[in-house]
Amino acid sequence: MMKTKIKFIDLGTHYKSIRGEILEKFDEISSRGDYILTEELEKFEKNISNYCGTKYAAGVGNCIATAGAIVASGARPVFADVRNDYNIDPEIIEKTITKKTKAIIPVHLTGRSADMTKIMEIAQKRGLAVIEDAAQSIGAGYKNKRVGSFGIAGCFSLHPLKNLHAHGDGGLITTSDDAFYEKLLKLRNHGLKNRDECELWGYNSRLDAIQAAIGNIKMKYIDKWAQRRREIASMYKESLAEFAEMPEDKEYEEPVYHTFVIQSDNRDELRRYLAERGIETKIHYPIPIHLQQPAKALGYKKGDFPAAEAQAKKILSLPIYPELSNKQVEEVINGVKSFYIGTHRNNSLF
Numbered sequence: 001m002m003k004t005k006i007k008f009i010d011l012g013t014h015y016k017s018i019r020g021e022i023l024e025k026f027d028e029i030s031s032r033g034d035y036i037l038t039e040e041l042e043k044f045e046k047n048i049s050n051y052c053g054t055k056y057a058a059g060v061g062n063c064i065a066t067a068g069a070i071v072a073s074g075a076r077p078v079f080a081d082v083r084n085d086y087n088i089d090p091e092i093i094e095k096t097i098t099k100k101t102k103a104i105i106p107v108h109l110t111g112r113s114a115d116m117t118k119i120m121e122i123a124q125k126r127g128l129a130v131i132e133d134a135a136q137s138i139g140a141g142y143k144n145k146r147v148g149s150f151g152i153a154g155c156f157s158l159h160p161l162k163n164l165h166a167h168g169d170g171g172l173i174t175t176s177d178d179a180f181y182e183k184l185l186k187l188r189n190h191g192l193k194n195r196d197e198c199e200l201w202g203y204n205s206r207l208d209a210i211q212a213a214i215g216n217i218k219m220k221y222i223d224k225w226a227q228r229r230r231e232i233a234s235m236y237k238e239s240l241a242e243f244a245e246m247p248e249d250k251e252y253e254e255p256v257y258h259t260f261v262i263q264s265d266n267r268d269e270l271r272r273y274l275a276e277r278g279i280e281t282k283i284h285y286p287i288p289i290h291l292q293q294p295a296k297a298l299g300y301k302k303g304d305f306p307a308a309e310a311q312a313k314k315i316l317s318l319p320i321y322p323e324l325s326n327k328q329v330e331e332v333i334n335g336v337k338s339f340y341i342g343t344h345r346n347n348s349l350f
């Protein structure tokens with residue numbers, strides 16, 4: 001197999017594009033010794049709440065393990081199948097609601113908002129909270145609002161693989177609810193209401209000043225980077241729509257293309273073929289959550305979520321990140337095209 005020419009993600013090149021700014025900030029913060037809960041964090045939180053269109057944002061240590069967080073809170077996760085855009089299907093949500101249901105947690109997967117009009121309608125009608133898992137979708141628009149501003153809370157990840165990322169773990173929670181925000185500030189900091197007094201049992205889940213400062217630097221470029229991702233997505237769609245199933249944008253959606261997921265009946269062969277040409281791809285995700293080990297205790301089994309299961313066999317994520325050159329995008333396009341034209345002319349229809 002040939003050496004990887006086009007990596008699935010290239011964090012080194014990303015860093016180098018803003019290296020000078022980061023090193024300068026690192027030095028400034030280190031010289032002051034302001035590491036935890038400082039001005040840089042407040043500035044970043046304001047930056048994020050302005051950007052997302054919420055009253056507040058709070059920096060925290062990470063995002064959420066969507067199902068695991070529900071279990072950790074003492075509740076029981078109930079899954080719902082997805083639509084062809086990989087996001088939760090509101091019609092199925094309705095059918096799963098019982099008297100015990102407390103909240104709906106839509107995941108805005110791939111950088112695309114879930115169908116929030118319908119989800120908010122259901123939540124209002126049934127008196128349920130909405131918590132958005134927006135880990136993959138910072139900046140994604142839905143009917144001129146950004147994800148993270150629909151529910152009581154929007155959860156974001158700053159993990160290095162996300163569109164806006166720190167140098168390590170980090171996360172953000174957006175909200176416009178005063179009481180929830182006040183509680184959040186205590187919960188992330190050992191339940192402290194000031195230096196000496198503890199009001200409730202909390203956690204240690206803060207966002208470091210250095211990570212927040214890196215976030216502030218990156219916020220200057222976030223829209224430019226998202227635009228470049230959309231540009232690459234358009235290039236893929238224009239050239240590859242006749243060969244494999246492409247993601248589609250509704251006119252009221254502004255996705256940020258965290259991943260670019262295509263569907264192919266010959267997914268595994270296509271993936272191998274591209275790898276042989278030095279093009280790295282990934283599968284997000286090969287095993288649906290209801291078929292993971294801990295979900296067995298919830299009583300789920302194969303066949304329960306046919307859409308998710310069918311997609312898991314066909315999905316393939318192509319490289320998409322701002323630092324990819326047009327030439328590299330062309331190379332990916334040519335790789336996919338030559339796979340279909342050369343070897344799968346007759347069964348390229350999906």
Ligand SMILES: *Cc1c(COP(=O)(O)O)cnc(C)c1O
Binds near residue numbers: 156157
């Ligand atoms: C990455 C991711 C998470 C987890 O984020 P962490 O910061 O690693 O806790 C949760 N949900 C989705 C959809 C993700 O992509």
